[in-house]
Amino acid sequence: MADKAKKIYEDFIQTEGPREVNIDHFTKDVTLRNLVDLSPATFDLAQKRIFALMEKDSFGRFLRSELYQELLEN
Template sequence: KGRFCCISRDPFEDVAIWSESVDKLLSCKSGQMAFREFLKTEYSEENILFWLACEDYKKIKSAPEMISTANRIYSEFVQTEAPRQINIDCGTRESITNNISQPSLNSFDNAQKLIYGLMARDCYPRFLKSEIYQAYLRRSKKR
């Protein structure tokens, strides 16, 4: 069963796999979209947006791009009063703030781990019970 749903041409055939783990859900474009749709209903969409931004950030190759992206992530998600402020402890927020002028590819690792934990522990179990996920499952069984 080493199939990842991004490769599959029919996104619906892998809906059941999402319930195996939060990683299976997040490794899949359509899974990310469904989870994001659910998080919107809980007003915590910033969690997956931040997590995805961190995933992209870690793939950056050039220093100038890294600096501008780090600053964008910081101002959108991390700084106090950010438009999509994520729920992290003040120590983690402070350490990012102190190092944002010289970002590295690991600048957001701790915050990303915290948000991942939050999604895995809190949001993901609720997602599996949600009407949104159940509707995806029903649709996939009809095909």
């Protein structure tokens, strides 16, 4: 579990990670500290922040996108 958690952190949360998501530094720091004492809740704060960002911005844009609208018509 530790190796997988570290890989998730390095890929998605770490600054300049190859698939870095746009979350605040506080959330990144909390998640990094959580890696020391792994639990099923290690990524909970990051997940909540990402869902909130999606809900406010990217999901709405997706719903209004031309591609999604075309899918609805078919």
